[in-house]
Amino acid sequence: xxxxxxxxxxxxxxxxxxxxxxxxxxxxxxxxxxxxxxxxxxxxxxxxxxxxxxxxxxxxxxxxxxxxxxxxxxxxxxxxxxxxxxxxxxxxxxxxxxxxxxxxxxxxxxxxxxxxxxxxxxxxxxxxxxxxxxxxxxxxxxxxxxxxxxxxxxxxxxxxxxxxxxxxxxxxxxxxxxxxxxxxxxxxxxxxxxxxxxxxxxxxxxxxxxxxxxxxxxxxxxxxxxxxxxxxxxxxxxxxxxxxxxxxxxxxxxxxxxxxxxxxxxxxxxxxxxxxxxxxxxxxxxxxxxxxxxxxxxxxxxxxxxxxxxxxxxxxxx
Amino acid sequence: xxxxxxxxxxxxxxxxxxxxxxxxxxxxxxxxxxxxxxxxxxxxxxxxxxxxxxxxxxxxxxxxxxxxxxxxxxxxxxxxxxxxxxxxxxxxxxxxxxxxxxxxxxxxxxxxxxxxxxxxxxxxxxxxxxxxxxxxxxxxxxxxxxxxxxxxxxxxxxxxxxxxxxxxxxxxxxxxxxxxxxxxxxxxxxxxxxxxxxxxxxxxxxxxxxxxxxxxxxxxxxxxxxxxxxxxxxxxxxxxxxxxxxxxxxxxxxxxxxxxxxxxxxxxxxxxxxxxxxxxxxxxxxxxxxxxxxxxxxxxxxxxxxxxxxxxxxxxxx
Numbered sequence: 248x249x250x251x252x253x254x255x256x257x258x259x260x261x262x263x264x265x266x267x268x269x270x271x272x273x274x275x276x277x278x279x280x281x282x283x284x285x286x287x288x289x290x291x292x293x294x295x296x297x298x299x300x301x302x303x304x305x306x307x308x309x310x311x312x313x314x315x316x317x318x319x320x321x322x323x324x325x326x327x328x329x330x331x332x333x334x335x336x337x338x339x340x341x342x343x344x345x346x347x348x349x350x351x352x353x354x355x356x357x358x359x360x361x362x363x364x365x366x367x368x369x370x371x372x373x374x375x376x377x378x379x380x381x382x383x384x385x386x387x388x389x390x391x392x393x394x395x396x397x398x399x400x401x402x403x404x405x406x407x408x409x410x411x412x413x414x415x416x417x418x419x420x421x422x423x424x425x426x427x428x429x430x431x432x433x434x435x436x437x438x439x440x441x442x443x444x445x446x447x448x449x450x451x452x453x454x455x456x457x458x459x460x461x462x463x464x465x466x467x468x469x470x471x472x473x474x475x476x477x478x479x480x481x482x483x484x485x486x487x488x489x490x491x492x493x494x495x496x497x498x499x500x501x502x503x504x505x506x507x508x509x510x511x512x513x514x515x516x517x518x519x520x521x522x523x524x525x526x527x528x529x530x531x532x533x534x535x536x537x538x539x540x541x542x543x544x545x546x547x548x549x550x551x552x553x554x555x556x557x558x559x560x561x562x563x564x565x
Numbered sequence: 566x567x568x569x570x571x572x573x574x575x576x577x578x579x580x581x582x583x584x585x586x587x588x589x590x591x592x593x594x595x596x597x598x599x600x601x602x603x604x605x606x607x608x609x610x611x612x613x614x615x616x617x618x619x620x621x622x623x624x625x626x627x628x629x630x631x632x633x634x635x636x637x638x639x640x641x642x643x644x645x646x647x648x649x650x651x652x653x654x655x656x657x658x659x660x661x662x663x664x665x666x667x668x669x670x671x672x673x674x675x676x677x678x679x680x681x682x683x684x685x686x687x688x689x690x691x692x693x694x695x696x697x698x699x700x701x702x703x704x705x706x707x708x709x710x711x712x713x714x715x716x717x718x719x720x721x722x723x724x725x726x727x728x729x730x731x732x733x734x735x736x737x738x739x740x741x742x743x744x745x746x747x748x749x750x751x752x753x754x755x756x757x758x759x760x761x762x763x764x765x766x767x768x769x770x771x772x773x774x775x776x777x778x779x780x781x782x783x784x785x786x787x788x789x790x791x792x793x794x795x796x797x798x799x800x801x802x803x804x805x806x807x808x809x810x811x812x813x814x815x816x817x818x819x820x821x822x823x824x825x826x827x828x829x830x831x832x833x834x835x836x837x838x839x840x841x842x843x844x845x846x847x848x849x850x851x852x853x854x855x856x857x858x859x860x861x862x863x864x865x866x867x868x869x870x871x872x873x874x875x876x877x878x879x880x881x882x883x
Contacts, residue, residue: 318851327851328851374717375716375717387817389817391709391714396709397819398693398818398819398820398852399692399693399819399820399821399855399856400819400851400852400855401819402819402849402851402852402855403817403818403819403852404817404819405816405817405819405849405852406816406817408813408816408849409727409813409816409817410729410809410810410812410813410847411728411729411730411731412729412730412731412732412742413729413730413733413747413806413809414730415731420849421846422812422846422847422848423846423847424730429731488731491728491731492728494728494740495726495727495728496817498723498724498726498727499705499707499721499722499723499724499727499814499817500716500721501715501716501717501718501719501720501721501722501723502716502717503717528739528740528741529728529740529741530740531720531723531726531738533636533645533646533718533720534716534718534720534721534723537717537718537720538717
């Protein structure tokens with residue numbers, strides 16, 4: 248079986264062909280997110296390019312899987328709402344199936360990343376796995392009994408929007424003190440912004456003030472690497488919040504593994520010890536001793552690989 | 566099919582016979598929790614009494630289900646650890662099966678309460694249901710795809726030990742700011758205790774100081790019913806914390822229903838509005854609009870009925 252897996256990102260549409268357990272082809276292009284039509288045209292182009300280059304190697308494509316950030320009605324293949332793309336109640340599966348002639352499966356990007364880590368990545372062999380994508384925001388995917396858990400409407404696994412500090416800082420979702428508001432790239436940015444606002448003087452804050460729009464969590468990591476205490480404290484704080492969130496999830500799911508992926512892993516060496524500390528303080532012994540907390544091994548390929556695994560999952564789910 | 570369902574409580578061992586969807590017999594006795602043997606003898610006595618009275622009506626018992634507070638290895642029928650009983654790595658299923666000659670199923674009390682509400686109670690028709698038992702502590706049960714979710718080792722659904730306020734008050738589990746430490750009977754008791762310690766003067770605090778060992782959340786409810794502002798604020802605070810916890814669970818599970826049971830429902834009229842307020846502020850729209858938050862309709866029978874439903878669940882699970 249050969250399957251195309253596509254990760255529809257805000258800036259890149261990236262695809263691969265998964266064939267006999269390995270990556271046979273790759274293709275990526277800019278995402279034109281100006282309209283639903285332009286997004287769909289881009290997806291179709293990546294699909295056709297991969298189909299053609301696979302055919303040259305004698306590989307026939309059997310199906311197409313797609314991962315997208317947003318709320319997905321998996322059974323109908325409809326993107327209900329997507330934060331980074333103009334897709335609203337968009338029948339993405341049916342459009343792509345008609346244009347490509349392939350069976351098409353569409354799911355949330357963090358769900359498919361979880362599936363990839365459980366089947367091929369750090370969590371291989373886990374039947375119960377919780378996955379967190381740590382980036383600007385925090386996404387979640389849940390594998391239960393070996394299958395993606397989607398909930399009643401496909402809106403489950405919003406693990407970044409579990410509250411860990413009531414009355415904490417505001418989150419993009421409108422609530423307060425969500426894990427995402429405490430331990431994501433945005434949370435780290437806001438912490439620096441706060442320190443700048445109160446006139447805190449440090450090389451880190453100076454860099455922020457020089458160009459706030461260009462500043463990211465990666466800069467905090469650089470300052471921490473250079474030995475700046477303030478930067479280290481900020482990342483350790485984020486790690487501590489992350490450990491509390493993971494402990495809650497471990498108490499809820501009693502999983503075999505928790506896997507982590509995303510850009511924030513670049514700062515993970517400054518977060519890990521604090522994360523482990525608060526995790527140990529909070530998780531219940533029986534579940535804590537069983538679970539492994541692992542950084543994902545698939546990196547940016549996780550989304551594409553997980554999308555390519557969707558057809559073999561079929562539409563049956565928990 | 567006729568099944569005995571037993572709820573092993575800290576003070577009472579209560580059982581019933583579920584026959585053709587109705588309760589055919591009941592029997593209850595004091596729990597003698599002095600040893601594993603005494604607990605097992607009590608369970609067997611309830612089972613035999615129910616079997617005998619059913620036989621007099623011409624009803625033959627097919628199986629026995631049992632709900633116990635604690636960590637249960639469902640597949641092996643072993644109680645790993647129980648807070649209220651001297652059961653540690655106790656092979657409860659095999660002991661009862663040998664003595665009674667019946668197929669025996671043993672599960673966590675909150676899991677079976679969730680199953681009962683999903684099959685026969687307030688959540689009837691829900692395939693995805695989150696259940697909270699609100700009492701001295703907070704227990705949790707999760708129904709996914711119509712079945713009990715137990716996790717890798719049967720330790721899942723410790724929903725009372727989801728942290729909602731990092732650095733909040735200490736919880737009995739050793740962590741801080743768990744839902745149980747914020748919104749349970751114990752949490753309410755501790756809040757009054759705190760106020761008493763700082764010399765707060767009010768009828769509520771006076772009643773507490775007169776006999777702290779006899780004081781319970783029910784007293785706070787009485788003072789709130791009598792119009793005492795302090796008592797109302799305490800219960801509203803607990804309601805607000807509960808709403809935050811429910812919102813997190815709704816964001817995680819995207820369930821059809823959340824059901825609530827337990828002694829604290831006696832105070833629910835002082836908690837509900839605040840609970841709904843923080844729930845609305847925190848839950849994500851798509852999941853919030855879909856879910857119903859319901860008080861359970863089975864009351865104290867929930868545990869026995871859920872235990873009696875276990876055999877029809879079989880041992881397959883998510």
